[in-house]
Amino acid sequence: MMRRWARFVAGSYPPLPSVLFALAWAFGVTGLFAAVQPHSPPWRPGLGTADAALTLTVTLLMMRAVDDIRDLDYDRRHSPRRPLASGAVSIRDVLTLCAVGSVVVLALNVGNPVALVAIGGQLAYCALVLAAHHWWRWPSGDKLLLNLAVGFPAQLLLHLYLYARYLNTTSLNPGRHGVLAVVIVVLASVHLELAKKITRRREPGERSYVDVFGLSGTIGIALVAPLLSTVLLVTGARSTPALVPLAVLPLVLPALAGWRFWRKRTSRWSPVAPALYLLLTFTGYFALSLSY
Template sequence: MISRWGRYIGAAYRPSVQLPYTVSWALGLTALFACGTGAVRSWRPDAELLITAVTLVVTMLLIRALDDVRDLDYDRRVNPDRPLPSGMVSERDLVSLVALGSALLLLLNAGRGVALAMLAGQMAYTIVVVALERLAGWPHRDQLALQLAVNLPILAMLSLYVYFGFLRAEDLRPTAAGLITVLAVTVSALCVELGRKATRQPRPGERSYVTVLGPSGTSLAAFGAAVTATAAVLVILTPWHSGAGWGWLVLAPLALPALAVAKFAAGAPHWPIPHTVAYIPAMYTSFFAVGWLTKGTLR
């Protein structure tokens, strides 16, 4: 089973993509939280942040496994080469991976207070969502907007997990700025979700937002999500004030979805994959850069 897990991780989780995404999520979002509160005069990564980063890496793997279990019937028709329908792993393998991984994560986060509760809540919510769709068929596969609304809280709860881990490390209480930051990065995820499915001609049987929004509408909605998220972060950082100029760096990642929109408008069959995949890590890297340049310390 362990060897099958290894093959599955290499094929479905793609560490070369997922590790930059999850590690930058932990580092960048925590740095942004530090920038958004005047109570933090200096900041540096610590052991608490290491636990957060490891937790996000493993959690996203477990979510990927649950998604594959949930999508098995669809993948048999549309993506038969994926690990589960192709027979590389079995449902039992993935369920065992989720069970063992969840237990290890809860143990790793034992004693982390609200962060632990948020992690446990996210795990429970994800399992319920998968069970409802697999056993009851809700939400229906064709209800893309409803599916998106059901899935987004998973990312929001993980960002809240990062937030409460930061608050615990700094001995702080939640603030409106912190919660707005969580909302902003959750909205940013819509850019990738919509952008990776922005295509002019979906494959037969493929679920795509273009059937609801149209190709141009899907493309513009993806870019609009990135712009909205960035605007909210700028409001938190207020780089137009004296001494906060490094905050303008968060604008740089917008170049990626902007180029994707331009290429798509010029006739590309779909959003360029490199631009789409790189946007979120670039965004979080910009957050980390701002946090380190404004409040970073080696002491």
């Protein structure tokens, strides 16, 4: 079993970039809550943040497993080397991994009741999505906007989980600035979701938001969303003008990727740039929080 789990992790959740992304998400988004919260006590990462980072690392692995199960038929056609699609692991192996991971995640948060409820709700929601797929094959993977809407609560609950952790650390009450932080990070995440699937020429059966919004529309949304996110961050964060570059710098990556796509007429948007943008954005959030 352990060997099959290792095959799944290696093929679907490469440890180094996956753990790095989970760490950046946990530390960065928690830092974002601190950056937009006026008159809050200084926030610094501690053991609670480390627990949150480990929680996200395991939870994102389970979300990857759920997505691979739901996309199995699609991957057999377009990504046949993925562990599930190739038969290197079975659905039972992956479900067992999720069960063990759920126990680990709940145990990590047992000392924080509010955070436990948030992460427990996230796990329950993912299980519900998987059950809907198993029993009714709903929603169809070809309905991208519907899938995006169905997947959104799972990510939103992770942000709320980090917010619960932050409030517990600082002894603050929830408020509208927490909502602002969530809107900022969700807009930034829109770029990753859309840009990684931008292409001029789709392979037969390939899924892309270009089919929904058109090429120009998809690019426009993918570029406007991070710009709006940055504007909200600059105007909402309690920072000095000297710190504005920390918020603006990540926009260089979408701008360069967009310029390359149009001027060089490449067939696909850079596959690396969207993930690097979000990673740099999370890092900027964290750096902003340490400046107070």
